[in-house]
Amino acid sequence: DSLAYRRSSPIYHAEGLAKPLLICHGMIDTNVHFQDVVRLAQRLIELGKADWELAVYPLEGHGFREPSSWSDEYRRIFKLFQRHLK
Numbered sequence: 001d002s003l004a005y006r007r008s009s010p011i012y013h014a015e016g017l018a019k020p021l022l023i024c025h026g027m028i029d030t031n032v033h034f035q036d037v038v039r040l041a042q043r044l045i046e047l048g049k050a051d052w053e054l055a056v057y058p059l060e061g062h063g064f065r066e067p068s069s070w071s072d073e074y075r076r077i078f079k080l081f082q083r084h085l086k
Contacts, residue, residue, distance in 0.1 A: 011036065014043040019051035020084050024073050026060025053080075 006012050021044075025037040034056075041054050055076055057069045064070055 009036065011040045011043055014040060014047055014049070017044070017049065017052075019049065020080055021049075021052035022055070022076055022080050023053065024055045024057065024064075024076065026057045026062060026064060026069075028058075028060065029062045031062040 010017065023037060023040070025032070025034065027034045037054065037056075044052055053076070055073065057064065057066075057072075059066055060069050064073060
């Protein structure tokens with residue numbers, strides 16, 4: 001359903017995304033394809049959005065399984081909280 005996809009895809013709502021933004025994405029995700037996160041990143045650049053970060057996990061799908069990926073993801077979340085939730 002193309003209407004449902006459009007409603008749920010962040011690329012169509014990029015203008016309203018507020019900073020800070022952390023995007024963590026697995027490259028072998030079969031639910032949200034990697035090209036979609038690349039398109040979102042490009043759109044954020046085109047819009048001049050600041051204070052966003054893209055973390056790519058080459059061995060991960062939609063749900064992370066590797067302990068190193070979990071550790072890295074939560075480290076990034078913790079750092080984001082430290083910077084912005086003072």
